[in-house]
Amino acid sequence: MPKKIILIEDEEILINVLSKKxxxxxxxxxxxxxxxxxxxxxxxxKPDLVLLDIVMPKMGGFEVMEEMNKDENLxxxxxxxxxxxxxxxxxxxxxxLGAKDWLIKTDFDPQEVVEKVKNNFx
Amino acid sequence: MVEEKExxxxxxxxxxxxxxxxxxxxxxxxxxFFPLPVCFVSPLGVIFEVNPAFEKFIGYTSYEVVGKPxxxxxEKEKIETLTKDVLESGNIEARDMIISTKGGEKVDVSLFGxxxxxxxxxxxxxxxxxxxxxxxxxxxxxxxxxQVALLNMLEDIEESRKKAEEEKNKTEAIISNFxxxxxxxDDKRKVSLINPQAEKVFNINNxxxxxxxxxxxxxxxxxxxxxxxxxxxxxxxxxxxxxxKGDLVxxxxxxxxxxxxxxxxxxxxxxxxxxxxxxxxTKTEFVSxxxxxxxxxxxxxxxxxxxxxxxxxxxxTSEQRDFIEKTYxxxxxxxxxxxxxLNVARIEEGRYLYKPASADMAPIVQFVINSYKDxxxxxxxxxxxxxPENPLPRVLIDVEKIKLAIQxxxxxxxxxxxxxxxxxxxxKSIKKEVQFSVKDTGVGIPKNQQERMFVxxxxxxxxxxxxxxxxxxxxxxxxxxxxxxxxxxWFESEEGKGTTFCFALPxxxxxTEFLEEF
Numbered sequence: 127m128p129k130k131i132i133l134i135e136d137e138e139i140l141i142n143v144l145s146k147k148x149x150x151x152x153x154x155x156x157x158x159x160x161x162x163x164x165x166x167x168x169x170x171x172k173p174d175l176v177l178l179d180i181v182m183p184k185m186g187g188f189e190v191m192e193e194m195n196k197d198e199n200l201x202x203x204x205x206x207x208x209x210x211x212x213x214x215x216x217x218x219x220x221x222x223l224g225a226k227d228w229l230i231k232t233d234f235d236p237q238e239v240v241e242k243v244k245n246n247f248x
Numbered sequence: 249m250v251e252e253k254e255x256x257x258x259x260x261x262x263x264x265x266x267x268x269x270x271x272x273x274x275x276x277x278x279x280x281f282f283p284l285p286v287c288f289v290s291p292l293g294v295i296f297e298v299n300p301a302f303e304k305f306i307g308y309t310s311y312e313v314v315g316k317p318x319x320x321x322x323e324k325e326k327i328e329t330l331t332k333d334v335l336e337s338g339n340i341e342a343r344d345m346i347i348s349t350k351g352g353e354k355v356d357v358s359l360f361g362x363x364x365x366x367x368x369x370x371x372x373x374x375x376x377x378x379x380x381x382x383x384x385x386x387x388x389x390x391x392x393x394x395q396v397a398l399l400n401m402l403e404d405i406e407e408s409r410k411k412a413e414e415e416k417n418k419t420e421a422i423i424s425n426f427x428x429x430x431x432x433x434d435d436k437r438k439v440s441l442i443n444p445q446a447e448k449v450f451n452i453n454n455x456x457x458x459x460x461x462x463x464x465x466x467x468x469x470x471x472x473x474x475x476x477x478x479x480x481x482x483x484x485x486x487x488x489x490x491x492x493k494g495d496l497v498x499x500x501x502x503x504x505x506x507x508x509x510x511x512x513x514x515x516x517x518x519x520x521x522x523x524x525x526x527x528x529x530t531k532t533e534f535v536s537x538x539x540x541x542x543x544x545x546x547x548x549x550x551x552x553x554x555x556x557x558x559x560x561x562x563x564x565t566s567e568q569r570d571f572i573e574k575t576y577x578x579x580x581x582x583x584x585x586x587x588x589x590l591n592v593a594r595i596e597e598g599r600y601l602y603k604p605a606s607a608d609m610a611p612i613v614q615f616v617i618n619s620y621k622d623x624x625x626x627x628x629x630x631x632x633x634x635x636p637e638n639p640l641p642r643v644l645i646d647v648e649k650i651k652l653a654i655q656x657x658x659x660x661x662x663x664x665x666x667x668x669x670x671x672x673x674x675x676k677s678i679k680k681e682v683q684f685s686v687k688d689t690g691v692g693i694p695k696n697q698q699e700r701m702f703v704x705x706x707x708x709x710x711x712x713x714x715x716x717x718x719x720x721x722x723x724x725x726x727x728x729x730x731x732x733x734x735x736x737x738w739f740e741s742e743e744g745k746g747t748t749f750c751f752a753l754p755x756x757x758x759x760t761e762f763l764e765e766f
Binding site for chain 1: 540543544546547548550551552555558560583586587
């Protein structure tokens with residue numbers, strides 16, 4: 127059974143790049159373009175991992191994690207944040223909400239993101 | 249009979265003679281005794297006789313005086329007039345004159361003259377008598393002097409009072425027109441003055457607070473914050489920011505009012521920095537947002553290029569690869585510029601240091617060096633890390649920020665050292681500091697530009713041509729990081745020879761106060 131990943135991200139190019147990479151690595155990828163869509167997909171798909179952006183329309187990454195924590199079925203799903211921001215206060219808040227890792231998009235190549243994903247499943 | 253008569257006559261004469269002698273003696277005695285100087289002068293102005301008082305006064309003996317013209321001893325013109333007057337009118341009174349004594353002294357005298365005539369009413373000469381005016385004059389002069397001095401003093405006092413009044417008015421005008429709020433306390437820490445600005449900010453009235461001690465001021469709700477800040481002793485505070493009611497932000501400073509070595513009062517200065525803060529915040533938010541928004545397309549470009557390079561989108565020709573690689577590098581530079589801008593924005597927001605923790609610098613420096621090793625070897629620069637021989641004392645740092653500071657030093661040495669150069673990194677403990685330095689054999693910094701090295705956006709003229717991508721923010725950020733840690737930052741450089749950049753961080757014990765602020 128391939129691992130299921132939900133990519134919640136609003137930037138089209140990043141979605142394309144990352145989903146292509148992940149699919150190539152053998153993961154099953156579902157795409158959501160905002161937080162609300164993401165939560166909906168999570169409830170449907172029961173993913174093994176969520177890649178989550180922070181700044182998004184409709185519902186941002188932090189609210190998504192808050193919702194996940196309230197939901198018994200979602201609160202144990204691993205979350206890796208991929209964001210363009212990365213201020214210390216934000217990192218701390220994400221950690222408190224249970225995020226596994228935080229990647230600043232400009233600091234990582236897509237391959238490095240894939241490595242992080244792989245490590246998560248080890 | 250005749251004989252008897254003759255005898256009687258002789259007796260009478262002798263009696264008369266006797267009387268005459270007695271009279272002569274009486275006159276002589278009187279003349280001798282007379283305490284005021286007196287002399288007898290011929291109508292031609294020659295001194296005939298002087299009394300002992302005259303001798304004593306003038307300092308000459310009668311032998312030296314008698315037979316001499318009177319003008320030898322008195323003022324010539326005046327005595328000539330006097331002689332004429334006394335011979336004409338018979339007497340004169342209280343003429344002022346100056347007498348020259350043998351000792352060379354000039355003495356003020358008041359002079360009296362009286363003509364003497366014989367039985368035939370012929371003038372035989374005149375008497376001159378005088379008394380010393382010096383003492384009287386002196387007393388008069390002293391009195392006058394005292395009076396003048398007194399008047400001068402009174403004038404001085406009046407002038408000083410005026411000056412003091414003027415100063416007071418000036419000071420009061422300055423205080424009341426000062427754009428900052430001012431609270432003036434006396435040596436007993438009681439309010440002696442507050443200006444209208446302070447009244448306005450704290451919603452208090454001058455007359456309600458003057459005379460009250462600093463502690464008594466805490467009954468005014470708006471002043472409580474200030475009282476808590478400065479404490480009962482009105483401690484020295486320099487530009488402490490405090491959020492006040494509403495959106496108001498105040499900057500409080502206290503200044504001791506000193507006289508000589510003693511403190512005679514305190515001044516609390518209340519500066520309203522609300523507007524500055526707002527502008528600062530708006531600017532920071534703008535930079536932050538702009539930087540954040542810029543990162544999104546940059547990451548899209550980065551990831552796409554990377555996919556192309558990784559062959560995820562099909563094979564590419566070597567020419568295509570060459571172009572894409574160059575574009576990728578340019579994009580990386582853009583990303584680091586945006587990162588610098590973000591850091592600057594955060595520095596200026598005042599929330600740059602984050603959760604300082606006790607740490608050992610050695611592994612941190614080693615970690616950063618490792619990430620640079622490849623780049624140094626690519627440029628054929630010899631990199632030598634002089635690691636400390638003994639374990640270093642721990643420092644209290646924001647690890648990520650210190651890493652950034654180290655990176656900035658290494659970045660510069662890498663950028664500005666020509667191929668084949670040498671870079672020595674050292675880390676050691678000196679006194680109560682941990683010192684980090686990066687010494688290179690690079691282009692150096694021109695002497696006339698050295699003092700601006702830590703200024704935001706400044707770039708030395710000689711590197712503008714070497715590297716066109718530098719932002720001029722690296723050292724500014726580094727300086728802010730180090731100073732936020734209570735550390736020191738400096739460099740030594742010679743153009744054409746190389747530069748050594750250093751920073752020193754205080755070891756942990758000295759951080760207690762600093763810690764409290766976080």
